[in-house]
Amino acid sequence: MNRKNESFQAHAPSRRQFLKTASAASLAAWPIGSTTAKAASKSERLRFALIGCGGNGTRTSPVGKEFADLVALCDVDEGHLQRGNELLCDGKADLYSDYQQILQRDDIDMVQISTPDHWHTKILVEAMLAGKDAYCEKPLTLTIDEGKLIRKVQKETGRVVQVGTQQRSSFDKFNKALAIIAEGRLGTLKKVTVRINAGSWSPEIPLADVPSGLDWDRWLGPAPKADYRYLKTPNDRWYTNGHTQFRWWYQYSGGKLTDWGAHHIDIGLLGIAAAGLNDQPVSINGTAAHDVKFVDGIPQQDDRYNTAREFDLTVRFAGGDVEMNIRHDGDRGILFEGDQGRIFVNRGKLVGKPVEDLAHDPLPDDAIAKIYRGMPMEGNDRPAHWANLIHCINTRQLPIANVHSHMRSLHVCHLAGICCRLGREIRWDPDAERVIGDELADSMLARPYRPGYEIQM
Template sequence: MKPAVKPSTSRRKFLAQASATVVAASVPYTFTASRSLAQSKSQRLGFALIGVGGNGTRTAPVGKQFADLVALCDVDSNHLAYGNQLLCDGKADLHADYRDVLTREDIDIVQISTPDHWHTKILIEAMYAGKDAYCEKPLTLTIDEGKLIRKVQQETGKVVQVGTQQRSSFNFFNNALAVIADGRLGKLSKITVGIDAGGWSPEIPVAKVSEGLDWDRWLGPTPKTEFRYLADPKKDSARNYTNGHTHFRWWYEHSGGKLTDWGAHHIDIAMLAIAAAGQNNDPVSVGGKSKHDVDFKDGVAVQKNRYNTAREFDLNVNFAGNDVVINIRHDVDNGILFEGELGRIFVNRGKLVGKPIEDLVAKPLPDDSIAKIYRNMPMQGNDRDAHWANFIDSIEKRTLPISDVHSHMKMLNVCHLAGICCRLGRTIHWDQASETITGDELAASMMSRPYREGFEIDMGN
């Protein structure tokens, strides 16, 4: 349960005013359709969905507007059967091994929607196989994986769109960035990022692997471990506990908890805002307080039968110049509160509010404000629709998409540093130029993890 925390008086007042004045920022912008939508069936690209779970089945229907979904791949035959009926009327080619997908000449694009620990290996091998890729966030499990992905992307020239679709949110996030870029908040001083508390579990016993699931292949590059599962006593399937499907994000072995889940969305926008304000967004340190439900020794969870990612956190990210700080919290509204010398605004997926937003009625932003935020690329639709359209347009033009791997990793490294801070319980210092943790040998060793034998990355040699 989310802890009951009373906001400060000023914050309560601000949020009350904000809720009463939900004002959409009206910024003229031309939405341009991607040429692919007008292509004939024979000209459309073929794509495959690798990872047919929740995110996969939510995002693939959007992709079907722009390309033909011809194949599904998953290590769970139940996911394959369900996804085939839901997405393809039972007509898709089904694969248990993603490598079979990568050899197919009729597949131009892969959508990678696996658990986080598989992203890097599949993405790198897909690029070497000549595929462009839409990969869900967080792009990597570690900092060093990001360095490798960026190297391979530059080497191969493949287009990779990271699934941080808030970068394609015309209604809220892009408008917030445009307001900040136009100087309406002045110099930013503090950005509070609310990402909710992490997952909780009781002790989860070892259990028989679910029928149809290839557990060894699901684990892939991560250490061999026993499958755990506990059904919710109230028979609420959404509250079942496991170290497998859906709940993988609550285990450091497979993810980074809330810090790389919601953090990968909101910290992304926060860092873009710092740059939009003309301030330095090179991180130098992450420190603060956190709470786990298990004990840690040298950054590794001691207990193996409960969720082990951070449940609570109050972390500060400092940047070169020290003129702005990002405060990452579990106990405030999900969203981003920007505070500057001239005012403040709050944005999430449901609203964009604050006096600088109300002032747009009398003093609108310049007509090209959103276009500049969107790198002057054509935008169609909003959120996932626009994000996929941008991906296809970037494939056609062979340009970096709006959520490219290079800018994504600068943000995601902050999420990873925050996770290392929580696991070690101390401030982590970062050198952006060398992309290295400094002054802490143990923390620096956590920038990478070994791959399990037999699941190393195939570098295309």
């Protein structure tokens, strides 16, 4: 099974019916390059809240403000909250330290979830159950089983969720690369090499006082109880198990494999599907290097970064027609190799002879639009990604980066992490969504939530 002909699911109208049916119909008919929902009248604009006012939240929400009104902010760090209010809302937003108070508000249509990864699933599930649509940063989940729950709740509630993999809305590079593949310009696709750079290293990080204004227990949330650690070196480098650096700890994230992997592995799998091949993984094997010792997949030190720093992994797919190599070295991006040509794409370039050949043999006019599933194409990258979200909220379609297709990609990222932690091949049943013949590896598809921070169903 592949995603080339993935259908779209229509849902019941949204709770507040913020746009009339005629307006939604006109948005559904936007031609490429038309005016987006950001031009809608003030009374028609959505109202949204930002949950998590750290780095990525403050980078992404200004784009969202082009399309909707940001009215509330939430963070467990008072400094982040106040800084976000001044930066994003001229000091006029409603401020919260508890996101559940936002979910109780009937006048908020959607939420942007920009917390650390280990909080994504709990907030998103509860937001959907509260009747909110959402934009959630990648990676959507900390585990594969969390993704199963998200998909289930999305189907049951019909909420629209856009995952923050904005490379899916890059028309000039990533979607053009996918169109080249779909049009057969590489011949038969044989290999995909995904390079996502090495993970971060740290020295021993000592215990430290929790910064003033940070509610550390609530920052940890569903993750295991842990002491706060912080180190700043004489050359102004800093290391911590908290803000920004959380992604280098398996307790809160998955390292490079779910950081850049959620972007580039995603595009690699979309390329396999665009080629008409089976994109369901059946095995992952290879080598990895960590800076701490592991026993049964559990790091044995808690004073330094513990996610994989180096890796060379091979993913095989049902059907056996193509393989994927995931590496830490080389130029970050995706190399697609077919029996008639090859192309390389990242955020800065799209190169290869099939790209050069477009000068005298261009793609069909609708080739890129087909990759974007015939939905309106406005702007590029983040603006286009938000425009697609608003369009899909209006029409109740699945967005370009919906939870179902994203989790198919994230399965590879998470299974790669399990492979690295255990140091052995992982065999996967894509239909049952279970690990084959490895009870320990299968148990790593889920993690317990800390008491008091379970998902409220």
